[in-house]
Amino acid sequence: MEDFTPLSGLVGGLLIGLSTALLMLLNGRIAGISGIVGGLLDRKASEVGWRAMFAAGLLLGAVAYMLATGGAFPVAIEASLPVMVAAGLLVGLGTRLGSGCTSGHGVSGIARLSGRSIVATLVFMGTAILTVLVSGQVL
Amino acid sequence: MPRLIVALFSGALFGLGLAVSGMANPQKVIGFLDVAGEWDPTLAFVMGGALLVAGPAFRLIFRRRRPVLSGDFELPVKTKVDARLIWGSALFGVGWGLSGFCPGPAVVALVPALATGIVPVFAFVIAMVAGMAIYERTF
Numbered sequence: 001m002e003d004f005t006p007l008s009g010l011v012g013g014l015l016i017g018l019s020t021a022l023l024m025l026l027n028g029r030i031a032g033i034s035g036i037v038g039g040l041l042d043r044k045a046s047e048v049g050w051r052a053m054f055a056a057g058l059l060l061g062a063v064a065y066m067l068a069t070g071g072a073f074p075v076a077i078e079a080s081l082p083v084m085v086a087a088g089l090l091v092g093l094g095t096r097l098g099s100g101c102t103s104g105h106g107v108s109g110i111a112r113l114s115g116r117s118i119v120a121t122l123v124f125m126g127t128a129i130l131t132v133l134v135s136g137q138v139l
Numbered sequence: 140m141p142r143l144i145v146a147l148f149s150g151a152l153f154g155l156g157l158a159v160s161g162m163a164n165p166q167k168v169i170g171f172l173d174v175a176g177e178w179d180p181t182l183a184f185v186m187g188g189a190l191l192v193a194g195p196a197f198r199l200i201f202r203r204r205r206p207v208l209s210g211d212f213e214l215p216v217k218t219k220v221d222a223r224l225i226w227g228s229a230l231f232g233v234g235w236g237l238s239g240f241c242p243g244p245a246v247v248a249l250v251p252a253l254a255t256g257i258v259p260v261f262a263f264v265i266a267m268v269a270g271m272a273i274y275e276r277t278f
Contacts, residue, residue: 003170005161009181012160013188019152020189021196026145028206029213031153033243038271050146055246057150062250064151065158072251073158076166077259079238088263090234092270095242097278098227099215102241106186111193112201119220124232131236132172
């Protein structure tokens with residue numbers, strides 16, 4: 001439990017919730033990252049602009065954090081490069097097939113009490129926990 | 140134009156939230172998923188914080204007939220749990236567990252990765268976009 005950071009976790013979560021609420025109130029759109037990034041590959045041009053802006057905003061938010069704190073935030077990766085590539089493919093394909101990820105299902109979906117999102121969140125949490133358990137034994 | 144600015148601002152708030160929460164660090168996410176190891180509950184506080192804002196906010200927002208800046212709330216129309224939802228979410232969870240990255244944190248982590256030269260972040264994001272493109276072509 002040495003790495004447990006409940007306060008910064010909660011504050012970060014509140015900011016994410018605020019972002020999600022603002023996008024819905026003002027634009028009527030779900031702040032789901034897989035839908036937004038995946039939607040950039042869609043050819044319906046009318047919805048591409050805001051998605052590109054939101055994605056640019058994600059990067060800008062990270063830049064703002066680094067400027068404010070005067071340094072990079074930690075990104076520690078234990079998986080090997082081939083595993084990261086395989087994981088990226090699974091995350092990209094899986095989130096689009098399953099219509100959402102941690103944000104779209106886990107935050108927006110649960111916030112509007114969508115049954116599909118609650119099921120999806122339980123399923124990806126479950127397989128992720130199992131994967132960590134199994135890879136801890138095997139790798 | 141106002142909608143694009145809202146999207147940029149909302150994205151920045153979301154990215155900032157992810158950076159503050161520590162969720163852009165795969166090690167912390169794996170620490171949450173590794174329930175059999177030294178469990179780090181931070182991720183639950185992040186989701187909890189987001190839902191604390193988004194849940195009540197959505198309830199108020201959906202009393203409106205339409206969003207402030209656009210004509211309609213664009214919400215998922217599907218209500219039934221189907222095989223695609225289950226399979227997609229299951230695959231996503233495996234990728235999440237292998238890497239510790241879901242789409243939002245991976246994009247946000249590109250910024251410190253650019254500064255410090257962490258190759259696996261770029262590999263993951265490129266593979267993720269490829270996975271999304273495979274979905275667009277196949278389904």
